[in-house]
Amino acid sequence: MTRDGLKILIAQAGPDSNRYPFRSHPLGLMSLAAYVEREIPGTSVDALDMKVSDARPGDIGRIAAERGADIVGLSALTVHWEEMAEAARAARAAVPGALIVAGGPHATCFSGRVLDSGLFDAAVLGEGEKPFLNIVRARMRGERPEGIPAVATPQRPVPDVPRDVLDDPDALPFPAWNKINLEAYRRRCSFSVMGRRNHMSLFTSRACPFECAYCHNIFGHKFRPRSAHNVLAEIRAAHSLHGFSDFDILDDVFNLRRSRVINICRGLIDDGPKISMAFPNGLRGDLLDDELLEIMREAGTTFISFAVETASPRLQKKIHKNLNLDKLAAAIRKADSLGIFSNAYCMVGFPTETESELKSTIRFVAKSPVNIAHFLTVTPFEGTRLYEMLDEETRARAARAPGDMRYEDRAFNLSDIPDSKFRRIIHLGLMRFYLNPFRAAKIILRHPQPKNLLAFARMAFNRIFING
Numbered sequence: 001m002t003r004d005g006l007k008i009l010i011a012q013a014g015p016d017s018n019r020y021p022f023r024s025h026p027l028g029l030m031s032l033a034a035y036v037e038r039e040i041p042g043t044s045v046d047a048l049d050m051k052v053s054d055a056r057p058g059d060i061g062r063i064a065a066e067r068g069a070d071i072v073g074l075s076a077l078t079v080h081w082e083e084m085a086e087a088a089r090a091a092r093a094a095v096p097g098a099l100i101v102a103g104g105p106h107a108t109c110f111s112g113r114v115l116d117s118g119l120f121d122a123a124v125l126g127e128g129e130k131p132f133l134n135i136v137r138a139r140m141r142g143e144r145p146e147g148i149p150a151v152a153t154p155q156r157p158v159p160d161v162p163r164d165v166l167d168d169p170d171a172l173p174f175p176a177w178n179k180i181n182l183e184a185y186r187r188r189c190s191f192s193v194m195g196r197r198n199h200m201s202l203f204t205s206r207a208c209p210f211e212c213a214y215c216h217n218i219f220g221h222k223f224r225p226r227s228a229h230n231v232l233a234e235i236r237a238a239h240s241l242h243g244f245s246d247f248d249i250l251d252d253v254f255n256l257r258r259s260r261v262i263n264i265c266r267g268l269i270d271d272g273p274k275i276s277m278a279f280p281n282g283l284r285g286d287l288l289d290d291e292l293l294e295i296m297r298e299a300g301t302t303f304i305s306f307a308v309e310t311a312s313p314r315l316q317k318k319i320h321k322n323l324n325l326d327k328l329a330a331a332i333r334k335a336d337s338l339g340i341f342s343n344a345y346c347m348v349g350f351p352t353e354t355e356s357e358l359k360s361t362i363r364f365v366a367k368s369p370v371n372i373a374h375f376l377t378v379t380p381f382e383g384t385r386l387y388e389m390l391d392e393e394t395r396a397r398a399a400r401a402p403g404d405m406r407y408e409d410r411a412f413n414l415s416d417i418p419d420s421k422f423r424r425i426i427h428l429g430l431m432r433f434y435l436n437p438f439r440a441a442k443i444i445l446r447h448p449q450p451k452n453l454l455a456f457a458r459m460a461f462n463r464i465f466i467n468g
């Protein structure tokens with residue numbers, strides 16, 4: 001049976017809660033929608049991000065029924081698996097004939113568990129465009145989604161081909177900006193500098209060749225960058241169609257290929273548009289040099305998160321990040337001298353971490369000119385190499401509570417430092433960092449969004465006196 005005009009609803013599950021206020025655009029859903037509609041004309045895809053919507057997971061059934069959905073695709077981070085399961089249950093009850101498909105980070109990492117729930121007909125592993133398109137095509141032929149590369153099903157829980165990615169990411173259409181409620185993201189905190197901004201998220205490359213032990217690698221290790229030409233075209237289209245002049249670039253490792261970064265920046269400097277660029281997800285500091293930072297600044301870079309993780313060379317090795325700390329420190333200083341607002345992401349509480357290693361990380365950051373610091377307690381996600389390093393008892397605790405692995409959660413101090421001392425050191429570190437008058441003055445003078453300074457002050461207060 002061939003039938004066009006298929007209706008598809010894809011949704012990202014999660015609460016719209018202030019407990020974790022940051023929001024970024026659901027680029028995965030936006031890309032799937034644009035790709036499927038382009039490849040199968042006549043198909044219509046609706047996208048819904050529950051993290052910025054009044055719709056609760058239980059409402060997905062009603063929404064799917066109202067739209068007459070033939071396929072309901074659901075995505076979530078592992079922390080929001082329960083919401084995703086509830087949405088699937090609601091969809092199954094309301095549109096029993098629809099195909100219910102899981103995708104996104106949780107389905108990628110835990111496809112077996114997702115299918116064992118009995119709520120899904122299929123789970124897509126990793127990059128979703130090609131597998132999802134193949135599922136839609138199979139449905140149009142009246143076939144079950146069996147034997148499709150990168151698609152697990154209850155009958156075949158391990159796909160024959162584990163991933164099915166696009167070799168040339170330039171072949172993707174730009175994300176479907178028209179499928180989401182753009183206004184909802186303007187009203188919420190962006191991932192960058194704690195503020196409400198008229199910004200758009202951007203993903204300019206897929207995959208990361210590094211093997212950091214704590215990472216759930218979604219796109220694999222073969223770095224697939226979009227060309228500078230293609231990235232510039234997306235920026236220009238988002239700017240001219242929707243007026244965005246502020247971009248959050250969320251790649252895993254945007255600056256892996258120096259020449260590409262230079263070409264993107266050169267294009268912006270020479271031919272515009274004039275935009276501001278932020279890198280809230282972290283750049284690799286040891287792959288930045290003076291000249292590169294200068295051109296990035298000239299092209300509009302206002303904010304960089306430096307993914308420090310730890311200042312202990314031993315731990316850098318143990319977690320397979322192998323960051324060159326001297327190069328990182330030099331890049332932080334250079335960014336500061338160029339007036340770029342910056343953040344340091346640190347992970348604290350690694351297995352075997354000692355008191356002196358923890359203090360060395362805090363000292364590294366406190367002595368550096370970064371404007372914001374995060375000391376996030378390491379969360380041992382199942383399915384990562386870090387998790388494999390744990391003993392049975394700690395693993396069991398981690399596996400029992402995936403929903404509890406929330407931001408800045410203190411439940412898993414895996415280090416050799418007793419809990420109370422661990423907390424005290426971090427608390428004192430945060431005080432030393434934020435209560436430095438020179439840093440405070442610089443934050444006020446340099447903040448790229450002065451109207452968000454109050455929100456920033458509230459965040460720093462919470463971090464020092466509540467979370468810290």
Ligand code: B12
Pocket residue numbers: 010012020022023024025026027028029031032051072073074075076077078079101102103104105106109124126127128129132191203214215216217218219250251252281379405406407408
């Ligand atoms: C931006 C971002 C965020 C944003 C929000 C992201 C969101 N979607 O809600 C913020 C800052 C809020 C965030 C927070 C956290 N994040 Co985060 N984040 C990211 C980041 C850097 C980019 C996401 C993105 O836009 N990707 C680009 C798009 C194109 O990819 P995608 O969304 O994965 O979609 C593709 C596929 O997954 C698939 N797909 C997606 N949806 C669907 C749906 C269907 C039906 C199908 C078939 C396929 C499919 O196809 C898409 C296109 O190929 C990723 C890293 C990464 N490489 O993706 C981490 C990542 C998603 N985050 C991660 C984590 C762990 C967290 C935190 C839990 C960290 C922490 N301990 O605090 C918190 C959660 C806090 C909370 N309580 O909500 C992990 C998730 C692992 C997991 N198993 O859940 C990732 C993968 C990082 C990593 N490499 O480990 N994050």
